[in-house]
Amino acid sequence: xxKQKYSLVLLALLLLFGIVLAACSSDNExxxxxxxxxxxxxxxxGTEEEEDEEEKTEGPQVGGxxxxxxxxxxxxxxNPIFYEEAYEANILSFTHESLVGQNESLEFIPGLAKExxxxxxxxELTLYLxxxxxxxxxxxxxxHDVVFTYKxxxxxxxxxxxxxxxxxxxxxxxxxxxxxxxxxxxxGVVAEDDYTVTFKFAEPNINPLYxxxxxxxxxxxxxxxxxxxxxxxxxxxxxxxxxxxxPFKFTEMVERxxxxxxxxxxxxxxxxxxxxxxxxxxxxxxxxGLLESGELDFIADPNGIPPADYETVEGFGxxxxxxxxxxxxxLLGFKHNHRTAExxxxxxxxxxxxxxxxxxxxxxxxxxxxxxxxxxxLIDGLLYGRGAIINSPIAxxxxxxxxxxxxxxxxxxxxxxxxxxxxxYVDVDGDGFREDPxxxxxxxxxxxxxxxxxxxxxxxxxEQMLEEVxxxxxxxxxxxxxxxxxDLTNDNSDWDLYLLGWNLGSADPDPLGLWGIKDxxxxxxxxxxxxxxxxxxALKAPEAFEQEYRQEVYAEWQAxxxxxxxxxxxYAQNSLWAxxxxxxxxxxxxxxxxxxxxxxWVDDAE
Numbered sequence: 001x002x003k004q005k006y007s008l009v010l011l012a013l014l015l016l017f018g019i020v021l022a023a024c025s026s027d028n029e030x031x032x033x034x035x036x037x038x039x040x041x042x043x044x045x046g047t048e049e050e051e052d053e054e055e056k057t058e059g060p061q062v063g064g065x066x067x068x069x070x071x072x073x074x075x076x077x078x079n080p081i082f083y084e085e086a087y088e089a090n091i092l093s094f095t096h097e098s099l100v101g102q103n104e105s106l107e108f109i110p111g112l113a114k115e116x117x118x119x120x121x122x123x124e125l126t127l128y129l130x131x132x133x134x135x136x137x138x139x140x141x142x143x144h145d146v147v148f149t150y151k152x153x154x155x156x157x158x159x160x161x162x163x164x165x166x167x168x169x170x171x172x173x174x175x176x177x178x179x180x181x182x183x184x185x186x187x188g189v190v191a192e193d194d195y196t197v198t199f200k201f202a203e204p205n206i207n208p209l210y211x212x213x214x215x216x217x218x219x220x221x222x223x224x225x226x227x228x229x230x231x232x233x234x235x236x237x238x239x240x241x242x243x244x245x246x247p248f249k250f251t252e253m254v255e256r257x258x259x260x261x262x263x264x265x266x267x268x269x270x271x272x273x274x275x276x277x278x279x280x281x282x283x284x285x286x287x288x289g290l291l292e293s294g295e296l297d298f299i300a301d302p303n304g305i306p307p308a309d310y311e312t313v314e315g316f317g318x319x320x321x322x323x324x325x326x327x328x329x330x331l332l333g334f335k336h337n338h339r340t341a342e343x344x345x346x347x348x349x350x351x352x353x354x355x356x357x358x359x360x361x362x363x364x365x366x367x368x369x370x371x372x373x374x375x376x377x378l379i380d381g382l383l384y385g386r387g388a389i390i391n392s393p394i395a396x397x398x399x400x401x402x403x404x405x406x407x408x409x410x411x412x413x414x415x416x417x418x419x420x421x422x423x424x425y426v427d428v429d430g431d432g433f434r435e436d437p438x439x440x441x442x443x444x445x446x447x448x449x450x451x452x453x454x455x456x457x458x459x460x461x462x463e464q465m466l467e468e469v470x471x472x473x474x475x476x477x478x479x480x481x482x483x484x485x486x487d488l489t490n491d492n493s494d495w496d497l498y499l500l501g502w503n504l505g506s507a508d509p510d511p512l513g514l515w516g517i518k519d520x521x522x523x524x525x526x527x528x529x530x531x532x533x534x535x536x537x538a539l540k541a542p543e544a545f546e547q548e549y550r551q552e553v554y555a556e557w558q559a560x561x562x563x564x565x566x567x568x569x570x571y572a573q574n575s576l577w578a579x580x581x582x583x584x585x586x587x588x589x590x591x592x593x594x595x596x597x598x599x600x601w602v603d604d605a606e
Contacts, residue, residue, distance in 0.1 A: 068090070071453070077236060086503050095244035106397075125199040144219050146191070155227040160348070162347070205539075263275055330573065359444060364419055371419070402554065425470075447498050510538065526566035
């Protein structure tokens with residue numbers, strides 16, 4: 001059984017108590033005993049007042065508002081089981097919580113669950129929950145909320161409604177029977193009592209806490225709303241109706257402009273010091289100036305301050321910068337297949353129905369494209385060197401990342417041209433662009449979203465690189481992120497190349513949630529049975545209880561990925577998070593700046 005003692009709340013209370021003591025001390029307790037002149041007495045009195053004022057401002061203060069910025073507006077989905085974007089996560093990170101969290105070493109630590117234990121064969125994980133936790137509307141959090149959350153994700157209507165997180169429930173006992181509608185009972189998550197919940201797995205599970213780490217939603221709010229209707233319900237979208245257990249409540253919004261979070265006074269770890277956190281949607285080009293002027297207090301996820309502005313921001317006297325490797329990557333995706341219109345309409349992901357994209361069907365064509373792209377040039381020119389080439393869709397911070405197993409597509413336009421020549425992609429009509437082996441026009445459509453300025457700037461550069469080796473690119477007008485993701489998910493039949501970035505989960509290196517054949521996030525519609533076999537083997541007990549075994553399997557999978565290329569990984573950008581030095585209590589994790597925000601405070605609170 002895992003147990004951890006909490007000291008943060010006690011420390012906060014002690015610091016707060018210290019402030020109270022300082023405020024109660026007498027300014028003049030020694031004044032009558034001072035034998036000096038009246039002028040000396042007044043000077044001494046002034047000094048004591050200044051010292052006392054300093055004492056008052058030491059340590060956390062209650063009150064104040066901070067303002068953060070993101071350069072693209074949230075799409076508007078604030079239900080943890082349905083959201084898709086990092087911009088929505090910027091809200092949910094403060095409003096909702098999970099049973100377990102992670103520390104700076106990526107080890108699981110208590111969250112809404114205070115302790116846990118597994119049975120001998122790792123088929124059951126029992127968690128004991130914190131008591132007295134209140135939802136934002138005052139209702140009590142219980143094990144029944146946990147059951148409801150996972151039952152909703154396992155629901156037969158979940159995927160059709162737009163849900164994409166089935167990877168958290170597929171290993172659970174009885175998932176197939178419940179999801180297919182054979183039974184109304186879900187055996188996978190059971191409330192033993194109000195404060196004890198058991199996760200039951202169909203087979204021994206190597207990492208049960210990962211599957212228990214999903215964010216919890218309130219049963220009493222959603223119980224009467226069918227899963228199919230949840231995404232459009234006010235409780236998933238409207239400020240004031242979104243209910244979590246986190247330290248801040250989502251109370252106001254001016255859609256696409258401003259989002260306001262207010263302190264949850266009944267927060268189970270103690271009310272936050274800050275009164276409010278205000279999110280503003282700000283163009284990336286003006287963020288730095290607003291940071292200097294104090295109109296913004298922090299810029300963090302998803303991409304922080306622009307690398308081009310690093311030295312400028314570093315010169316500001318009022319700003320602290322956190323730089324560390326990003327827990328994610330940017331990619332150029334290749335559409336291997338497209339879904340049918342019927343499957344899109346039905347919300348179904350049926351690989352047997354997919355239509356192959358003949359323009360990119362040959363893996364050697366995708367490899368030629370990879371050789372034609374100067375990734376190092378993108379890092380030097382756009383990131384000012386603050387990033388690294390990554391050749392596998394596993395975060396470099398994980399033990400499973402294996403550079404030696406992958407193919408490093410170094411910039412080699414001659415190699416790219418030679419591959420295409422050998423395949424019969426040559427310029428037949430003399431217009432400078434290659435036709436396909438049948439002599440037909442060969443044009444690749446390329447799409448990308450707005451919001452991330454560096455990604456926007458990379459699109460025409462990639463177009464130019466590909467056209468330099470004779471590949472004609474139709475670079476289409478960028479779309480706002482929410483519309484872009486909808487089109488990407490629906491698989492418009494003429495998409496070929498797409499730009500996207502992923503912020504990866506930190507719980508486990510398992511990439512199934514993004515690259516498994518039937519995963520909704522598998523936007524390339526990569527249909528490679530060998531890949532799925534390897535990914536599932538890496539999770540299969542008892543062999544997978546040994547990390548060395550998993551390393552070997554993931555190395556083989558990374559080699560397959562870089563050969564078959566559902567996407568070319570462009571780079572992992574360094575995270576450049578910045579915050580005003582009036583803000584205190586920031587203790588970043590490897591994957592986020594938002595750790596324990598209830599302990600954040602400002603030294604000029606009113």
